Amino acid sequence: MLRGMCHMTTSKSLDPLLSDQHACRRIVWALKAGRPPREGVRFLSVGMDRVLNTVDSVLQRAAAGQVVSPLVVQGDYGEGKSHLLRFLAEEARARGLAWVVVTHDREQNLGLHKPAWLLRHVLWELRWNYPSTDLGRWEHLLSWPPDYNTDRDMRARLATYLGYLAKDLRSQGFHGLVLCLDELENYTLLATRQKPIFREVLELLALALEPAVVLVFAMTYSQNVPPVIGHRIHPPALDETIAVLVAERIRQLHSVAFGWQPPISPEKLAERAWKRALSVPSGRWRFFVQIVVTLLEVLHQSKHPTVLQRAIPVASATKVLPPEQTPNPLPRASTRPPQPARPKLQVGDWVEILGGHFRGWNGRIQSINGERLYVVVEGRIAIRVQVHASQVRRVRP
Numbered sequence: 001m002l003r004g005m006c007h008m009t010t011s012k013s014l015d016p017l018l019s020d021q022h023a024c025r026r027i028v029w030a031l032k033a034g035r036p037p038r039e040g041v042r043f044l045s046v047g048m049d050r051v052l053n054t055v056d057s058v059l060q061r062a063a064a065g066q067v068v069s070p071l072v073v074q075g076d077y078g079e080g081k082s083h084l085l086r087f088l089a090e091e092a093r094a095r096g097l098a099w100v101v102v103t104h105d106r107e108q109n110l111g112l113h114k115p116a117w118l119l120r121h122v123l124w125e126l127r128w129n130y131p132s133t134d135l136g137r138w139e140h141l142l143s144w145p146p147d148y149n150t151d152r153d154m155r156a157r158l159a160t161y162l163g164y165l166a167k168d169l170r171s172q173g174f175h176g177l178v179l180c181l182d183e184l185e186n187y188t189l190l191a192t193r194q195k196p197i198f199r200e201v202l203e204l205l206a207l208a209l210e211p212a213v214v215l216v217f218a219m220t221y222s223q224n225v226p227p228v229i230g231h232r233i234h235p236p237a238l239d240e241t242i243a244v245l246v247a248e249r250i251r252q253l254h255s256v257a258f259g260w261q262p263p264i265s266p267e268k269l270a271e272r273a274w275k276r277a278l279s280v281p282s283g284r285w286r287f288f289v290q291i292v293v294t295l296l297e298v299l300h301q302s303k304h305p306t307v308l309q310r311a312i313p314v315a316s317a318t319k320v321l322p323p324e325q326t327p328n329p330l331p332r333a334s335t336r337p338p339q340p341a342r343p344k345l346q347v348g349d350w351v352e353i354l355g356g357h358f359r360g361w362n363g364r365i366q367s368i369n370g371e372r373l374y375v376v377v378e379g380r381i382a383i384r385v386q387v388h389a390s391q392v393r394r395v396r397p
Contacts, residue, residue: 017043017253024257031250032293034078034286034346036086044249045087047242051233055091058231062214063095063175070206070215070230077220077348077364078283080235085180085218096175097214098133100125104186106194106384111186112201113194116146116154119161122179126169133172138165155201163210176212184219186366187226188382199226206230238277238284243270247292254296260304262296269295281396283348351375351392358385362395 017023017040027044030037037044045052055071062068071088075081085101092099100122104111110121120141126133127142135142146154154161166177187198205215206229217228236242247270251262262269273291277284345351349365353375363377366384373392377383 015043018256021256021259024253027253028250028257028293031289032297034290036083038086040253041083041087041090043253044083044246046245046249047236047239048084048087051084051236052087054231054233055088058214059091059095059097059178062178062212063097065170065176065212067209067211068214069209070217070228072228072230072232073216073218073234074221074232075235076282078286078346079238080285081218081220083285084233084235085182085216088178088180088216092178092214096173097178098126098130098169098174098176099178099180100129101180101182103182104184106186106189106191111190111198112181112205113190113198114151115158115201116141116151119154119158120146122162122165133169135168137168155197156204158201159205159208159210159213162213166210166212170212176214178214178216180216180218182218183366184217184225184228185222188222188224189376189384202226202228235285238288240270240274243274243277243288246270246289247273250289250292251296254293254300258300258304260300262299263303264295264299286346345373345389345392345394350395352395353377353385353387353392355391356385356387358383358387 023039027037027040042052058068058071073081073084073088075084089099089101102110102118102121102125106113109117111118123135123138123142127135162177162179169177187195190198203226209215215230217230219225244266248266251264251266251269255261269292272295273288276291277288280287345365345368347365347368350362351365351373353359353361353363358377361377363375363385365373366376367374368389371389373387373389375385375387375392377385
């Protein structure tokens with residue numbers, strides 16, 4: 001069904017990205033790992049014309065110092081939400097806008113339920129990402145953690161302070177500020193007394209808009225998150241037409257990255273990956289891209305196998321050295337059989353907890369920190385638990 005669609009693929013042979021082999025390799029490795037690449041985001045953004053036009057319009061008006069409505073990015077895990085946020089970041093930087101991302105985390109006091117802590121984190125992100133920025137007038141917030149009274153007063157004044165911050169940035173050469181508040185679905189993990197504060201600050205932010213400030217609210221689809229006012233943008237659904245376009249772009253990147261010409265057409269490549277992507281209930285975008293990269297990698301290894309040189313035997317040390325200088329024999333290798341490798345876990349995977357108080361429960365991985373996993377267990381209420389990676393078993397991606 002996917003055959004005969006070659007005429008729909010837009011040629012990008014003149015794209016400057018395709019002349020940088022190292023950049024293409026970094027992009028391919030990021031796609032294989034299921035992460036949005038830092039380079040070539042627009043090159044891979046196919047089937048997103050309406051979304052790109054909305055983003056371009058909002059950022060252009062914000063860079064001109066106008067008041068713009070917030071952007072609301074919604075999408076399931078593995079369906080292109082992270083790619084869309086990466087595109088927003090690159091477009092904001094290209095237009096001279098400072099880009100800051102804050103991920104809602106109750107344990108770190110980060111979120112709309114702690115507005116003063118949220119502003120403090122924004123300031124630190126600006127200092128880390130733009131070291132030459134002068135934030136002298138904000139030194140009191142940077143140096144001292146806010147107390148309860150400061151945090152309470154900030155609920156109604158957060159939008160005003162973001163406007164002041166945008167003015168400071170414009171006076172230093174920036175065109176404005178883009179603040180992305182990610183994982184708003186963590187609202188369900190807040191304490192009962194924190195949820196009204198979250199809703200109050202969210203409503204005030206959406207209504208009290210400031211010039212040159214772009215607010216981006218990112219979340220997965222959830223019925224429990226309070227409604228947000230703004231331009232709603234969604235990653236495009238994966239269909240057969242977009243599948244061929246994406247496969248063609250990845251094929252070009254892989255060809256430049258490893259200096260070869262894949263012996264498979266984009267239509268055939270997309271058809272193979274499409275069939276496997278239909279078997280997963282969610283995360284089809286990420287799964288499809290990973291399958292395309294894997295198929296190209298298998299073809300490349302079959303065409304260009306790695307040649308291993310045999311070790312050249314050398315004379316035994318006992319024949320060369322005197323008996324008194326003969327080295328001690330090497331210890332015997334362990335006969336313990338190798339342990340099977342655990343499958344790589346990713347954010348959004350459904351897992352079963354094998355140990356601890358929540359043994360036998362199923363949940364979705366919300367975040368990963370090394371070997372520590374934060375899993376949201378679904379029940380009458382959502383519970384966020386921390387487990388070790390060795391104590392879970394992936395049920396489905």
